[in-house]
Amino acid sequence: xxxxxxxxxxxxxxxxxxxxxxxxxxxxxxxxxxxxxxxxxxxxxxxxxxxxxxxxxxxxxxxxxxxxxxxxxxxxxxxxxxxxxxxxxxxxxxxxxxxxxxxxxxxxxxxxxxxxxxxxxxxxxxxxxxxxxxxxxxxxxxxxxxxxxxxxxxxxxxxxxxxxxxxxxxxxxxxxxxxxxxxxxxxxxxxxxxxxxxxxxxxxxxxxxxxxxxxxxxxxxxxxxxxxxxxxxxxxxxxxxxxxxxxxxxxxxxxxxxxxxxxxxxxxxxxxx
Ligand SMILES: Nc1ncnc2c1ncn2[C@@H]1O[C@H](COP(=O)(O)OP(=O)(O)OC[C@H]2O[C@@H]([n+]3cccc(C(=O)O)c3)[C@H](O)[C@@H]2O)[C@@H](O)[C@H]1O
Ligand SMILES: Nc1ncnc2c1ncn2[C@@H]1O[C@H](COP(=O)(O)OP(=O)(O)OP(=O)(O)O)[C@@H](O)[C@H]1O
Ligand SMILES: [Mg+2]
Numbered sequence: 493x494x495x496x497x498x499x500x501x502x503x504x505x506x507x508x509x510x511x512x513x514x515x516x517x518x519x520x521x522x523x524x525x526x527x528x529x530x531x532x533x534x535x536x537x538x539x540x541x542x543x544x545x546x547x548x549x550x551x552x553x554x555x556x557x558x559x560x561x562x563x564x565x566x567x568x569x570x571x572x573x574x575x576x577x578x579x580x581x582x583x584x585x586x587x588x589x590x591x592x593x594x595x596x597x598x599x600x601x602x603x604x605x606x607x608x609x610x611x612x613x614x615x616x617x618x619x620x621x622x623x624x625x626x627x628x629x630x631x632x633x634x635x636x637x638x639x640x641x642x643x644x645x646x647x648x649x650x651x652x653x654x655x656x657x658x659x660x661x662x663x664x665x666x667x668x669x670x671x672x673x674x675x676x677x678x679x680x681x682x683x684x685x686x687x688x689x690x691x692x693x694x695x696x697x698x699x700x701x702x703x704x705x706x707x708x709x710x711x712x713x714x715x716x717x718x719x720x721x722x723x724x725x726x727x728x729x730x731x732x733x734x735x736x737x738x739x740x741x742x743x744x745x746x747x748x749x750x751x752x753x754x755x756x757x758x759x760x761x762x763x764x765x
């Protein structure tokens with residue numbers, strides 16, 4: 493990881509724990525729920541949540557494409573954080589019902605149905621418990637649009653959303669998360685054998701450098717290519733992915749008719765505080 497992305501991980505973890513706790517209290521909620529996949533993002537978020545609140549609920553939602561190692565890693569992670577209340581719900585029957593009612597066979601579309609089924613379950617439990625749904629997206633995934641819109645992207649807060657995947661690994665190392673979880677290749681596991689780096693066509697290590705130089709240092713693709721050793725076309729492809737997926741980072745467009753359109757620049761009148 494490039495030097496510029498190194499942070500004081502002790503400070504970052506304390507800061508995130510405090511922000512999560514403050515947010516839950518300010519929202520008037522009693523706790524937080526998270527989906528645990530056995531991957532690094534949800535493991536790290538669970539670790540932070542356990543310090544932020546006494547009330548954490550964890551959902552394991554495997555499907556036929558979930559590797560058995562991921563289920564083992566999820567259970568190990570539950571142990572590491574002292575076995576908070578949790579439930580395991582296999583989503584295959586729900587997904588099959590949607591597949592049979594729609595006749596859809598495309599693995600990407602079915603994968604996105606899986607992510608949205610998990611979101612539906614998380615919100616059902618959140619409302620039952622008066623908890624918030626805590627998202628696990630990191631800065632790399634958010635910028636690249638590497639998540640399912642209203643699936644794993646459908647959450648209330650994103651505590652690690654300002655950390656690139658390589659920073660997520662560093663923070664997880666600092667917090668002593670299980671080695672196997674830190675070292676395994678990132679995967680949404682939406683279909684068998686899927687890995688994030690293969691689908692994205694680049695390693696997260698390199699993608700993070702490109703994202704940092706392009707979007708935080710505003711450097712041109714040619715200069716970023718020289719600095720990172722990644723060919724210029726790949727740099728341009730990454731920039732294009734970020735642009736193409738802008739819609740996933742925004743609230744849905746409302747077409748303006750009145751003087752007071754409820755858009756992203758909408759503000760409360762002063763008298764309402
Ligand atoms: N310009 C635009 N303005 C407004 N909306 C627009 C739009 N372009 C597309 N859309 C909408 O967005 C939809 C496409 O987005 P979406 O449904 O998300 O689908 P899509 O981006 O095609 O697929 C999700 C991607 O994220 C990956 N993923 C998913 C889940 C988890 C993880 C992970 O890392 O764990 C990764 C997955 O492997 C796949 O590559 C379109 O069908 C359309 O409805
Ligand atoms: N089998 C599952 N059970 C419960 N939640 C899941 C499952 N699969 C995915 N999720 C939820 O969807 C999120 C997005 O998946 P994603 O693969 O990006 O994260 P991860 O597995 O935690 O880390 P990585 O990106 O390194 O694989 C997960 O963090 C988790 O909250
Ligand atoms: Mg994963």
